[in-house]
Structure formats: C-alpha cells, structure tokens
Amino acid sequence: xxxxxxxxxxxxxxxxxxxxxxxxxxxxxxxxxxxxxxxxxxxxxxxxxxxxxxxxxxxxxxxxxxxxxxxxxxxxxxxxxxxxxxxxxxxxxxxxxxxxxxxxxxxxxxxxxxxxxxxxxxxxxxxxxxxxxxxxxxxxxxxxxxxxxxxxxxxxxxxxxxxxxxxxxxxxxxxxxxxxxxxxxxxxxxxxxxxxxxxxxxxxxxxxxxxxxxxxxxxxxxxxxxxxxxxxxxxxxxxxxxxxxxxx
Numbered sequence: 001x002x003x004x005x006x007x008x009x010x011x012x013x014x015x016x017x018x019x020x021x022x023x024x025x026x027x028x029x030x031x032x033x034x035x036x037x038x039x040x041x042x043x044x045x046x047x048x049x050x051x052x053x054x055x056x057x058x059x060x061x062x063x064x065x066x067x068x069x070x071x072x073x074x075x076x077x078x079x080x081x082x083x084x085x086x087x088x089x090x091x092x093x094x095x096x097x098x099x100x101x102x103x104x105x106x107x108x109x110x111x112x113x114x115x116x117x118x119x120x121x122x123x124x125x126x127x128x129x130x131x132x133x134x135x136x137x138x139x140x141x142x143x144x145x146x147x148x149x150x151x152x153x154x155x156x157x158x159x160x161x162x163x164x165x166x167x168x169x170x171x172x173x174x175x176x177x178x179x180x181x182x183x184x185x186x187x188x189x190x191x192x193x194x195x196x197x198x199x200x201x202x203x204x205x206x207x208x209x210x211x212x213x214x215x216x217x218x219x220x221x222x223x224x225x226x227x228x229x230x231x232x233x234x235x236x237x238x239x240x241x242x243x244x245x246x247x248x
Contacts (some may be wrong), residue, residue: 028103
C-alpha cells in the first residue's frame with residue numbers, strides 16, 4: 001500500500017471478506033475503514049499541516065494491521081496484541097464492543113506509536129505532533145456515530161457508559177483520544193532509542209498491550225455480567241452486525 005486510496009481498498013476487502021464468511025473480524029475493520037475515509041477527507045481538504053506526511057503515517061499505520069491480519073489468517077506469527085484480538089473473533093463469547101476495543105487496543109496502543117516513529121525516521125518526532133493530535137478532531141464525530149451504531153445492537157449498551165466512568169484502565173483507557181495520547185508518549189520513548197534497543201521496547205509494549213486486551217475480554221465480575229447481558233441481546237449472526245456497522 002502506498003496511498004490512502006490503497007488503504008481504503010485493502011480495508012474494504014477485509015470488510016467484504018468478513019461479510020462473505022460471516023466473520024467477527026469485520027467488526028474492527030468496519031470501524032477502521034470508516035475512520036480512514038474520514039482521515040482521507042481531511043487530507044483532501046487540507047485539514048493537516050502536512051498532508052503527504054499524514055498520508056505516509058496512515059499507510060504505515062494501516063499496513064501493520066493488514067499485515068498482522070494476513071499473517072494470522074495464514075497461520076504465521078503476529079504480535080501477541082493482535083493474536084489475542086484475532087483469536088477472540090473465532091469465539092462467540094464477548095460483545096461487539098469488546099471486539100472493537102480489542103482492535104483499538106492493538107492498533108493504537110501498539111501500532112500507532114511504532115508507525116509514528118517510522119514516519120519520522122531520522123527526523124525529530126515533534127513536528128508530527130500537531131497533525132497527530134488533529135486526527136482526533138477529524139475522527140471524533142465518526143467515532144461517536146460508530147458508537148451509536150453499536151448501541152443500537154443491544155439495548156443494555158446504555159448501561160456500559162457507567163462502567164466506563166467507574167472502572168479503571170480496563171475500560172477508561174479506550175477513549176480513542178486517551179489511547180492516542182498514550183501512543184504519542186510511547187512513540188517519543190521509542191524514537192530516541194538506539195536501533196539495537198528498539199526491538200525489545202516494542203516487545204515490551206506488545207506485552208503491555210496484550211495485558212490490556214485480557215482486561216477487555218475479562219473485565220471483572222460485575223462488568224462481565226453486564227457485557228454478557230449486552231451480548232445476549234445482540235444479533236447472533238456476525239453478518240447482521242456487519243450490516244448495522246456499515247450502514248450509512
């Protein structure tokens with residue numbers, strides 16, 4: 001992939017593949033596709049300080065997700081953060097929201113910091129910061145719209161916000177804005193490391209991100225009861241969920 005158009009094509013193919021195979025892997029892909037379209041619209045309308053640089057970041061960023069998915073699908077090793085997220089899509093035990101959060105966790109808490117550092121390879125990272133933050137504004141309304149789609153899948157979703165306000169990092173860490181702030185901090189830490197220390201840092205970051213995924217899947221007794229209730233009222237077929245998530 002070399003352009004935002006290439007990214008959108010690749011993500012569209014993942015969503016269509018999920019529809020064809022009735023696969024839960026399409027839940028996060030649907031969100032990501034819609035967000036990428038919003039970012040492309042921002043690039044096309046000069047919403048960023050440096051549009052070519054932003055396009056480069058998005059291509060690198062998306063490439064990590066697409067490559068991880070293809071590796072997992074083909075039985076090849078991928079990061080443990082993506083491994084746990086993808087493996088969970090084979091099971092019918094967590095809610096749609098939890099599946100999407102597992103994807104957000106792996107992609108933002110792990111992939112984004114690495115992609116930001118790679119985008120600014122051999123350059124200071126700081127000039128990227130404004131555009132890095134501006135993505136929050138571009139995708140913020142889209143994220144809310146997607147959340148509303150998820151809410152329509154199961155009426156008990158209205159109670160999940162209360163968990164987010166009371167629980168610790170298991171839920172609170174998944175405001176996209178908060179996750180991106182953490183990714184920026186990790187990008188800064190990674191960017192100043194010598195080449196021979198980067199792999200170990202990324203491995204440690206992957207382990208920490210995997211631990212957060214486990215908290216999403218097993219959030220504790222009371223949150224788990226609520227998520228089970230949410231799941232009980234969700235459509236049983238992934239294809240029905242995908243139709244809602246990709247509507248409009």
